[in-house]
Amino acid sequence: xxxxxxxxxxxxxxxxxxxxxxxxxxxxxxxxxxxxxxxxxxxxxxxxxxxxxxxxxxxxxxxxxxxxxxxxxxxxxxxxxxxxxxxxxxxxxxxxxxxxxxxxxxxxxxxxxxxxxxxxxxxxxxxxxxxxxxxxxxxxxxxxxxxxxxxxxxxxxxxxxxxxxxxxxxxxxxxxxxxxxxxxxxxxxxxxxxxxxxxxxxxxxxxxxxxxxxxxxxxxxxxxxxxxxxxxxxxxxxxxxxxxxxxxxxxxxxxxxxxxxxxxxxxxxxxxxxxxxxxxxxxxxxxxxxx
Ligand SMILES: [Ca+2]
Ligand SMILES: [Ca+2]
Ligand SMILES: [Ca+2]
Numbered sequence: 001x002x003x004x005x006x007x008x009x010x011x012x013x014x015x016x017x018x019x020x021x022x023x024x025x026x027x028x029x030x031x032x033x034x035x036x037x038x039x040x041x042x043x044x045x046x047x048x049x050x051x052x053x054x055x056x057x058x059x060x061x062x063x064x065x066x067x068x069x070x071x072x073x074x075x076x077x078x079x080x081x082x083x084x085x086x087x088x089x090x091x092x093x094x095x096x097x098x099x100x101x102x103x104x105x106x107x108x109x110x111x112x113x114x115x116x117x118x119x120x121x122x123x124x125x126x127x128x129x130x131x132x133x134x135x136x137x138x139x140x141x142x143x144x145x146x147x148x149x150x151x152x153x154x155x156x157x158x159x160x161x162x163x164x165x166x167x168x169x170x171x172x173x174x175x176x177x178x179x180x181x182x183x184x185x186x187x188x189x190x191x192x193x194x195x196x197x198x199x200x201x202x203x204x205x206x207x208x209x210x211x212x213x214x215x216x217x218x219x220x221x222x223x224x225x226x227x228x229x230x231x232x233x234x235x236x237x238x239x240x241x242x243x244x245x246x247x248x249x250x251x252x253x254x255x256x257x258x259x260x261x262x263x264x265x266x267x268x269x270x271x272x273x274x275x276x277x278x279x280x281x282x283x284x285x286x287x288x289x290x291x
Contacts, residue, residue: 034184036069037133037177041081041162041191046146047275050153050197053146055291058088060144060162060191061096064177065136073130076107076123076178080168081142082116084160087151087195088144093117096138100129110140111169117142118173146195154197162191198275200284202291205276206240206254206266208232212289214271219255222246235282242267244280 041060048056062081066072083090093110107122119140123129131137151158166174176183206214208221222238224230226248232238240250240257256263268274273290276282 033069033072033179034177035187036066036072037184037186038065038067038189039063039079039164039175039177039186040065040136040189041164043162043192045194045196047196047198047202047277048146048151049201049275050151050155050199053151053195053197054148055146057091057143057145058193060142061138062140062142063136063138064133064186066133071132071134072179073132074123074177074179075127075130075181076121077139077176078118078120078173079139079175080116080118080165080173081140082163082165082168083144085114085147086149087147087158087160088193089114089147090117090142091145092143093119094141095119095121096141097121097131099123099131103129111173113168116165116168118168120173122178151195151197154195157197158195160193160195162193164188164190198277200236200275201234201287202273202275203234203237203269203284203287204273204289205237205242205268205270206250206257207289208238208254210234210237210287210289214254214258214266216255216258219251219258222251222254223248226251234284234287236276236284237287239276239280239282240266242276242278242280244278244282246282 040063044058044060046056046058062079090112093112095108095110099105105121105123106125107120109120111118123131164175166172175185177186204212206218208218225232225238225246235246238246238250240253253266257265276284
């Protein structure tokens with residue numbers, strides 16, 4: 001009898017292991033849970049001065065979202081987001097996940113490398129809390145600086161992407177989410193990035209005095225350029241209506257934006273800094289009011 005009971009216990013244990021292994025390793029089941037989750041990096045479109053790419057940057061936000069299946073409780077995750085190091089350099093990475101009840105995560109390790117950023121998070125070592133992702137939730141914010149190199153002096157838009165990769169770090173950090181002690185690979189959505197070069201400097205249109213705001217001095221400044229021959233090194237800023245030349249119409253456009261009710265402001269870029277996006281013979285060699 002004893003011998004029989006022992007075998008039965010062993011058999012049950014073996015079966016249990018087999019069932020567990022089946023659930024863990026059969027590719028269909030293994031992939032199914034992971035593919036319910038989407039790990040996403042947001043994209044960015046950046047305008048930059050071709051002569052000076054390193055003064056410009058962009059940011060991305062990595063988010064996690066369970067889009068199908070029974071809502072799972074996540075215990076932790078690890079990820080790596082790669083970038084083309086000839087174009088972009090990650091400079092700041094900040095954890096954005098706020099656990100429920102204002103608690104802090106037990107383990108959060110971020111590494112910034114030239115080729116990308118990795119993060120590993122364990123919410124609670126004793127398993128005190130987990131997080132579900134039925135609403136898309138931000139995990140990590142990363143800021144990048146543009147690099148000198150192929151972007152310097154470029155004349156056409158460069159397209160690149162922020163891709164999730166499992167090759168960053170030593171040993172490499174894999175991409176997985178942890179549910180009930182098992183790791184699953186989520187679906188991945190890269191962030192698309194376009195980097196568009198511009199000749200000259202960014203500006204605020206209409207701001208002839210280059211002090212960052214519009215006032216009477218700007219209208220007067222345009223008139224002085226036209227009729228007194230005052231120097232101007234950012235003609236695009238004087239071309240308030242973006243017509244491609246500077247005339248008395250531009251001075252009136254600026255003065256009316258200030259003093260005539262219902263009159264339109266200068267054309268874009270205004271009131272924030274930006275580049276002249278309509279081709280014309282004017283240029284902007286220098287404009288200290290914008291970075
Ligand atoms: Ca001004
Ligand atoms: Ca004009
Ligand atoms: Ca223009």
